[in-house]
Amino acid sequence: MSQYQRILLLADPSLRRTPAFERAVWLARASGAALHIALFDRDPLISAAALVTDTRHTEAAIAQWLEPRRQWLHSETDDLIGKGLNVTSEAVWSRPSQHAILQHVDGFKPDLVVKDVHYEPLLRRVLIAPLDWQLLRSCPCPLLLVNTLTQALPRRIVAAVDASSQSSEHRALNEQVIHQALSMAIQCDAQLHLVYAFSGPQSMIDPAGAGIGPIGELARLLQPQHQQHFDELADAHGVPPDRRHFLHGPAAPTIADFLREHHSDVLVIGSAHRTLFDRLLIGTTAEAMLDAAPCNVLAVKS
Incomplete structure (x- = not known):
């Protein structure tokens, strides 16, 4: 590496x-x-x-x-x-x-x-994309955004992958995320953990606690496929079972909660090149993770 x-x-x-x-x-x-x-x-x-x-x-x-x-x-x-x-x-x-x-x-x-990391007020973010968001989208090399410093070098690095698709674009980005996370883990003698947040039945519940019918059923059918993709990715990179985490819920808040509970130092995420229309949207996954993560964020591209 x-x-x-x-x-x-x-x-x-x-x-x-x-x-x-x-x-x-x-x-x-x-x-x-x-x-x-x-x-x-x-x-x-x-x-x-x-x-x-x-x-x-x-x-x-x-x-x-x-x-x-x-x-x-x-x-x-x-x-x-x-x-x-x-x-x-x-x-x-x-x-x-x-x-x-x-x-x-x-x-x-x-x-x-x-x-x-430089935080901007919500109203300003609606009008003008923060510089951090702009760099997430456009920086051609890995970008480490630092919002906290707990120790000299990171000890727990978390790579967040997307197991929802086996497309060539998704595979390339997942590979780069793991490559960069593993490279930093080796250089810093840190643990590497792999996570994926599946927005399945647990996150598709109405306020009264009832399932939402066909959508919930579809999610139940998709979960085994996503689990298989995730396990294959972890196996390919030698991530042991106790360091792979298949989570349930919306990506940003679910992974942020995991990072807090496990006292993580760095979250590694993929930031895909976006179309002009995508760049006009506020709150895409990478930007949402940057705002939610309680630790430093390393953003990479395929």
């Missing part, structure tokens, strides 16, 4: 060691990967003034504004280099946008991008 070679950390503009910063450093140390720290930030007043002032004045103002950020990065980089890590850094005059980040991903070609 290959180790990480190049890790890109999207540093927080607050100029502090956030959970994502610490997790990226620990992963770089565990894997021996080169770590590049990129800090995206800009001052809106200087940007506005640039429209009406001389270019030389604007460039000088930008350089002055970026200087403390560069100094902070240099200080952190020197400290990490002194501890034996291969680290580079840069301060980028740009708001942390999807376009700017993807340009750096394309240039640096990392095996892993690490970023702190």
Whole structure:
């Protein structure tokens, strides 16, 4: 199983060691990967003034504004280099946008991008897709979104697969999810667990507690097929019976409850490339899992 070679950390503009910063450093140390720290930030007043002032004045103002950020990065980089890590850094005059980040991903070609989770109010999410959601959909390499830091390295990694279909697209995405989860588990000496949430009869009950007839019956017929797909996937990757979990219920809340109960550190999910229509929808499974998960989320594509 290959180790990480190049890790890109999207540093927080607050100029502090956030959970994502610490997790990226620990992963770089565990894997021996080169770590590049990129800090995206800009001052809106200087940007506005640039429209009406001389270019030389604007460039000088930008350089002055970026200087403390560069100094902070240099200080952190020197400290990490002194501890034996291969680290580079840069301060980028740009708001942390999807376009700017993807340009750096394309240039640096990392095996892993690490970023702190940033929560947006519900109303803002309805109007504008959060940056984290945009990166879930568009980042071409594995994206680790960090919302908590409980210990130096993850000890329990959970790979969430989709056993509802045997299509080539589903199989490829499941394989990549397990590959990335297993790679991180090996590098961090962590346990790997496999989960699937089947939205079957237990989740298809009306408030009075009665089944809902034909739909419930259909779910009962489908469950053995999904169970077989799940077991075949687990068998193919050597996941022992005590680390495979066939759950019942809607994916996001059901898996989130499992993660809490089992004190999981990282959830690995698949994020498929979507059509334009799909991208207009709020609350697709990957985005819902990011909002619901009580741990860090590693999103991968096939």
